Amino acid sequence: MAGLPGADPLVGALGKHLALIGFMGAGKSTVGRDVAERTARPFVDTDEEIERLHGSIPELFERGEAEFRRLEEQVVAEALAGPPAVIALGGGAVLSEKTRERLSAHAYTVLIEVDVDDAWERVRGSNRPLARDADAFRRLFEDRQEIYGASSQWTANDPEDVLLGALRIGLGEGSWTVAGPCVVVADEKVLQLHSPPVEGRTLAVPAGEAAKTLAVVERLWKEIDAERSSWLLAFGGGSTTDVAGFAAATYKRGLRWTAIPTTLTGMVDAAIGGKTGINTEEGKNLAGAFSFPSAVFVDRAYLATLPAEERHAGMAEVVKTGLLAGEDVWSFGEEAMIRACAAYKAGVVLSDPFELEGRRTILNLGHTFAHALETGSGYTVKHGEAVALGLLAALRLSGLEATVVEEVLRPEPVAADRDAAWAALKRDKKGEGVFVLLEAPGRPVVTTVSDGDARRALDALIRK
Numbered sequence: 001m002a003g004l005p006g007a008d009p010l011v012g013a014l015g016k017h018l019a020l021i022g023f024m025g026a027g028k029s030t031v032g033r034d035v036a037e038r039t040a041r042p043f044v045d046t047d048e049e050i051e052r053l054h055g056s057i058p059e060l061f062e063r064g065e066a067e068f069r070r071l072e073e074q075v076v077a078e079a080l081a082g083p084p085a086v087i088a089l090g091g092g093a094v095l096s097e098k099t100r101e102r103l104s105a106h107a108y109t110v111l112i113e114v115d116v117d118d119a120w121e122r123v124r125g126s127n128r129p130l131a132r133d134a135d136a137f138r139r140l141f142e143d144r145q146e147i148y149g150a151s152s153q154w155t156a157n158d159p160e161d162v163l164l165g166a167l168r169i170g171l172g173e174g175s176w177t178v179a180g181p182c183v184v185v186a187d188e189k190v191l192q193l194h195s196p197p198v199e200g201r202t203l204a205v206p207a208g209e210a211a212k213t214l215a216v217v218e219r220l221w222k223e224i225d226a227e228r229s230s231w232l233l234a235f236g237g238g239s240t241t242d243v244a245g246f247a248a249a250t251y252k253r254g255l256r257w258t259a260i261p262t263t264l265t266g267m268v269d270a271a272i273g274g275k276t277g278i279n280t281e282e283g284k285n286l287a288g289a290f291s292f293p294s295a296v297f298v299d300r301a302y303l304a305t306l307p308a309e310e311r312h313a314g315m316a317e318v319v320k321t322g323l324l325a326g327e328d329v330w331s332f333g334e335e336a337m338i339r340a341c342a343a344y345k346a347g348v349v350l351s352d353p354f355e356l357e358g359r360r361t362i363l364n365l366g367h368t369f370a371h372a373l374e375t376g377s378g379y380t381v382k383h384g385e386a387v388a389l390g391l392l393a394a395l396r397l398s399g400l401e402a403t404v405v406e407e408v409l410r411p412e413p414v415a416a417d418r419d420a421a422w423a424a425l426k427r428d429k430k431g432e433g434v435f436v437l438l439e440a441p442g443r444p445v446v447t448t449v450s451d452g453d454a455r456r457a458l459d460a461l462i463r464k
Contacts, residue, residue, distance in 0.1 A: 011274075011292040012153075013108035013166035014353050017080055017087050020162070021103075021151060022112035023141055024091040024128060025119030031112055032088035034159040038347035039166075040359060042085040046093060049075045061129035073099055080106045091130075091144070094151040103151060110162050111152035116141045160343035167346045168295040169272060171339055180231065183224050185244035187211070187236030190262050193305045196235055197260055209379045211239045212278040214287070220247040224255075231256040231294070237263035237310070238270025238383070241293075242285070245276030249291030259293045262302040264314025265384060268321065268341035271296050273349040273363075279379065283424045284371035290354050298338060312409070313384020319408055320365050320391055321345065326442020330408050362444040365436040366390030368428050369458060373414060376421025376462075381414045389414065393457040397449055398437040413463040421458060 018035065020028040029045050036043035050071055051057060060068045073096045079087050080102050087107070093099055103109050116138055123131040131137055154165030164171065182200030189207040196202050203223050205211040224232070224247065232255050234244035241259045248257035261271040277288020303311070315330065321341040322329040329340045345363065352360035369390035373381050388411035395402040405411065433448045449457075 011294060012168045013084075013350060014292060015084065017084050017107035018162070018166055018350075019080075019103055019107035019109045020086070020088045020112050021094050021109055021148060022091065023114055023116075023119055023144060023148070024131060025122035026091075026112040026114035027122075028088040028112050031156070031159050031162060032086045035162050035166075035347070036086040038159065038163060038344075038351075039086065040351035042083070044079045044082075044085050044087045046072065046075050046079060046087065047090045049079070050090075056127075058127045058129055065129075069096060072096070077102055094147055095144075100151050108154075108166060109152045110154045110156050110165050111148050112162075113155050113157055160339055163343040163346040163350070164339070166350055167272065167292070169298065169342055169346060170295065171298045171300075171335070171342070180229060181226060182231055182233055183226050184233045184235055185220065185240065185247065186234075187240045187262070190236045190240075190302075194262070194302065196233070198233055200233065205236070205240060205243060208237070208239050209279065209374070209383070211243045212285075214278060214280075216243055217247050217250075217278055220244075221251055224251050226251075226255065228252050228255060231258065233257065234259045234271070234293070235262065236266070237261065238266045241266055241271040242276050242288075243278055245274075245291050245293065246278055246288055249276055249289040254291070256294050257291070259296045261296070261298065263306060264303060264311050264338075265317050266314075267298045267300075267303075267338050268314060269317040269345060269363075272342055272345050273360075274353070279375075283375050283427060292353075298342065300334060300338065303334070309382070310384075313382055313387075316366075316384040316387035316391065316409055317341070319405060320363075320387065323391070323395075323404070323438060323441055324348075324362055324365055324444050326440070328404075330404070358446060361446050362436050365438070365444060366392075366394045368425060368435055369393045369461060371428060372421045372425035372458060373416050373461060375424035376416035376418070377414060378417075381416060385411065385414065389461040393461055394435065394437055396460075397435065397453060397457055398439070400438055400440070411461075413461055415463050418459060418462055421462065422455060425454065425458060 020032050022028055033043055054071050072090060072093055076093055076099050120134060120137055156162045156165055182198055184196045184200045184202040186196060186202055186204055187207050188204040191204055205216055232248045234241040245257060248255040259271040261267045274290045274292035276291045277285040280286045318330050318341055321344050325344050329337050348360055348363055366387050367390055370386035373386040388409035391405045392402050392411050435449045436444055436446055439445050
């Protein structure tokens with residue numbers, strides 16, 4: 001049984017360092033550099049810093065391990081005193097009680113796991129002071145496992161694992177226990193197929209975009225009837241997590257909440273990143289809040305009952321992610337596809353959690369047009385269908401081939417009021433004339449588009 005964690009003021013690595021610990025040869029530096037690039041954070045390798053400031057580690061060890069550990073403790077403290085970074089620590093750094101205390105206060109710590117035989121093969125023959133005898137190496141490995149486990153909040157094997165852990169996104173099948181009162185907010189159609197995954201009072205909301213209204217939120221405010229020590233579980237697709245997260249963010253100034261998405265869209269995009277909200281007459285998601293779930297648990301078993309059209313809708317977000325990443329994730333197996341998409345979004349979110357620095361805006365590729373089409377159709381056009389068309393428009397404006405969108409998503413023009421769609425696009429929350437386009441796959445750019453070009457691109461998406 002897995003316990004769902006309680007809320008933090010900042011979830012996971014948000015606003016904190018992302019610290020990587022583990023035995024020598026685990027690959028902390030290699031993983032850390034990759035994670036730092038994906039999150040646009042500085043990277044600090046404390047062993048490299050020690051050598052830069054104080055000389056080679058083998059020479060320092062020759063003067064005595066105690067002196068080396070003192071210098072290591074100092075270098076780690078200086079790294080943790082800086083702005084949020086990805087920090088790879090030496091294998092013995094967590095032996096220091098002060099370092100463990102500092103990590104607990106200032107970092108989200110991930111243990112990079114490694115098999116002892118693999119670690120030995122990687123470091124044997126090197127100049128590492130503690131890697132000169134295989135038997136001693138294995139004994140040291142065993143001796144440190146307990147302190148590694150006690151010092152970390154997540155375990156990982158590769159960069160994707162780290163990114164998922166940094167936002168507490170768990171992938172796999174399982175069941176859950178709760179440590180306190182729980183209110184479940186669930187899609188009414190999902191409840192016809194699946195029992196809620198935890199015990200608790202259940203509040204049903206309409207399926208799809210019909211859930212994302214002020215009337216539904218007002219009803220939830222009245223029916224939640226919980227203390228702030230309680231937590232809320234959102235159980236359904238992207239619309240459910242949007243409205244449930246928004247209700248959690250605004251009820252009594254904030255309840256902790258957790259998301260268990262049941263659609264492909266929710267698993268690869270909508271439930272990740274803390275954006276919650278509802279629609280208004282003026283446009284899509286115009287009332288909302290940043291409210292990060294304490295955890296997101298992705299269980300692919302729920303996809304077995306997902307209608308084909310909803311799976312197709314989710315593929316629009318998959319294709320979007322692949323275009324942004326420059327990787328054909330849509331061709332991966334289901335598990336690898338979901339994992340890659342969730343990890344990519346986690347990396348972007350960690351680089352710009354509240355969309356203040358500009359990088360997170362790239363996740364809106366295709367969505368400016370999509371939201372306009374949804375609004376212009378009175379929300380009769382499904383979100384995935386609208387995103388597919390939005391991607392088509394974005395690629396055309398980028399001057400790129402749209403073959404992937406056409407072959408994987410097969411979008412067709414939809415019925416919508418042209419003037420209403422254009423008006424919605426003009427008042428889009430990302431600013432007039434600002435669009436996410438691609439210089440090439442994997443190279444998104446936020447740029448401006450003239451009204452004439454934008455209007456022609458939008459009109460091409462609407463059925464004549």
